[in-house]
Amino acid sequence: MAPTGLTAIQIRQGHPDFLDLPWQLPLAEWEGKSARLVQVPRGLSRHEVLFVSYGKAIYALKELPPRVGQREYEVLRGLEERGLPAVVAVGLVKARTGAEPSEAEERSVLITRFLDGSLPYRTLFMNQGLERYRERLLDAMASLLVRLHLGGFYWGDCSLSNTLFRRDAGELQAYAVDAETSELHERLSDGKRLHDLDIMEENVAGGLADLAAMVPLPPALDVFETGPNIRQRYERLWEEINKEIPVTPHESYRIHERIRALNDLGFSVGEVDLVASGESDHLRMRTIVTDRNYHRHQLHGLTGIVAEEKQATLLLNEIQELKATLAKELNRSTPLSTAAYRWLEERYHPTIQKLQPVKGGTDLSELYCQVLEHKWFLSEREKKDVGLERALEDYLELRKRQKDPVVPALLLGGPASPSLPRPVEISAADETQEPTSQREAMGLFDHAEVDLIYPIPPQVK
Ligand SMILES: Nc1ncnc2c1ncn2[C@@H]1O[C@H](COP(=O)(O)OP(=O)(O)O)[C@@H](O)[C@H]1O
Ligand SMILES: [Mg+2]
Numbered sequence: 504m505a506p507t508g509l510t511a512i513q514i515r516q517g518h519p520d521f522l523d524l525p526w527q528l529p530l531a532e533w534e535g536k537s538a539r540l541v542q543v544p545r546g547l548s549r550h551e552v553l554f555v556s557y558g559k560a561i562y563a564l565k566e567l568p569p570r571v572g573q574r575e576y577e578v579l580r581g582l583e584e585r586g587l588p589a590v591v592a593v594g595l596v597k598a599r600t601g602a603e604p605s606e607a608e609e610r611s612v613l614i615t616r617f618l619d620g621s622l623p624y625r626t627l628f629m630n631q632g633l634e635r636y637r638e639r640l641l642d643a644m645a646s647l648l649v650r651l652h653l654g655g656f657y658w659g660d661c662s663l664s665n666t667l668f669r670r671d672a673g674e675l676q677a678y679a680v681d682a683e684t685s686e687l688h689e690r691l692s693d694g695k696r697l698h699d700l701d702i703m704e705e706n707v708a709g710g711l712a713d714l715a716a717m718v719p720l721p722p723a724l725d726v727f728e729t730g731p732n733i734r735q736r737y738e739r740l741w742e743e744i745n746k747e748i749p750v751t752p753h754e755s756y757r758i759h760e761r762i763r764a765l766n767d768l769g770f771s772v773g774e775v776d777l778v779a780s781g782e783s784d785h786l787r788m789r790t791i792v793t794d795r796n797y798h799r800h801q802l803h804g805l806t807g808i809v810a811e812e813k814q815a816t817l818l819l820n821e822i823q824e825l826k827a828t829l830a831k832e833l834n835r836s837t838p839l840s841t842a843a844y845r846w847l848e849e850r851y852h853p854t855i856q857k858l859q860p861v862k863g864g865t866d867l868s869e870l871y872c873q874v875l876e877h878k879w880f881l882s883e884r885e886k887k888d889v890g891l892e893r894a895l896e897d898y899l900e901l902r903k904r905q906k907d908p909v910v911p912a913l914l915l916g917g918p919a920s921p922s923l924p925r926p927v928e929i930s931a932a933d934e935t936q937e938p939t940s941q942r943e944a945m946g947l948f949d950h951a952e953v954d955l956i957y958p959i960p961p962q963v964k
Pocket of ligand 1: 544545546547548549550551552563565590591615616617618621623664665666667680681682683
């Protein structure tokens with residue numbers, strides 16, 4: 504007779520041991536049996552998926568047949584090793600469950616670290632305050648697929664539910680969740696890539712059709728056109744990255760140009776190959792990109808800050824700006840590392856400290872970028888640079904008013920403060936629509952983040 508309960512547990516270093524969870528029961532019966540269970544916004548799933556918290560860390564648990572669990576765990580580890588954007592596997596548990604020991608069967612539970620600040624697509628579409636991000640999903644998914652395919656990952660089930668989104672300075676970064684049907688290859692064949700795109704198109708249409716039955720979709724996200732639109736963006740990006748450029752030996756500047764262009768798109772270039780084209784002295788230049796984290800790596804190297812790619816680009820621009828200002832003041836060139844140090848000490852850290860009380864579930868780099876955006880907005884209206892401090896004060900004032908019950912959650916077009924002519928304040932968790940139970944079923948609870956929405960988006964250069 505097989506005993507029920509834990510039979511094997513494999514946990515990576517730096518995480519809890521998870522031994523206090525009721526492993527003798529299938530996940531479907533855990534409700535009320537563990538105080539660690541938490542509700543978070545989430546996508547649809549085939550398997551039982553639960554979330555548990557240990558202090559500030561949240562983990563996702565997914566129950567699978569043992570062999571499937573082992574495979575998904577290994578694929579996720581592989582994705583991490585290749586630096587690809589996906590949820591991070593933390594461990595794998597094997598347990599025997601069943602009402603009677605005689606009918607006990609072995610199951611595995613895959614544990615992944617909850618992707619902080621992630622938005623499942625239903626939250627993206629159903630919560631007010633997130634409208635500006637919806638169309639960003641097109642580029643985010645195209646870019647995710649390009650990155651995964653470059654890394655040799657065949658997904659096999661790319662869908663809206665299997666993608667998580669994180670805000671990135673007004674844009675979205677997408678991450679893969681659910682690698683159950685996936686394969687890791689040295690290099691992905693064109694056949695596999697195209698097959699993955701076909702699956703994506705079909706799944707996206709299905710996901711949007713379900714969504715359209717509940718909420719109106721933005722015109723740019725038509726049920727049947729969105730998948731093909733993502734594919735087009737994917738193909739453009741894929742071609743751009745993989746194109747070969749003819750060069751002659753005295754045109755080495757074109758190599759730098761090409762690398763710069765790829766870096767501007769966020770791609771790091773690992774290798775440049777020059778091969779004879781068979782035409783007199785002509786060569787063909789081929790670039791091999793390694794990841795789409797060029798600015799993230801640079802920012803991390805300079806400051807130790809971990810940010811998303813677009814956030815990192817904006818923060819690096821600020822550092823470059825400060826470098827130019829310092830050079831003018833001191834009448835000599837300043838190294839970027841010095842400017843980065845001054846920027847951290849004088850701008851980033853003091854601002855972050857003041858933003859702590861309004862942090863909520865949003866990551867600090869994102870909040871800092873929101874303050875920058877607010878600064879551009881104010882500066883554009885006032886036709887002068889209002890400075891970081893003034894922008895921060897106004898920003899905090901707006902966040903505070905949002906919490907104040909006297910101020911309606913929705914200030915459409917009304918002046919928010921004498922100095923702020925038109926930004927609109929919208930709570931991400933709109934209290935006025937469906938009754939709680941339905942909202943909860945849609946994953947709308949526990950997500951009271953706020954974005955300040957601008958009627959005229961500021962021009963971010
Ligand atoms: N590590 C994680 N971080 C955040 N959300 C997660 C994580 N793992 C799973 N989820 C959420 O749970 C949902 C279901 O997980 P998934 O792995 O897709 O299960 P299934 O294989 O049953 O479809 C996802 O859509 C996602 O919203
Ligand atoms: Mg899934």
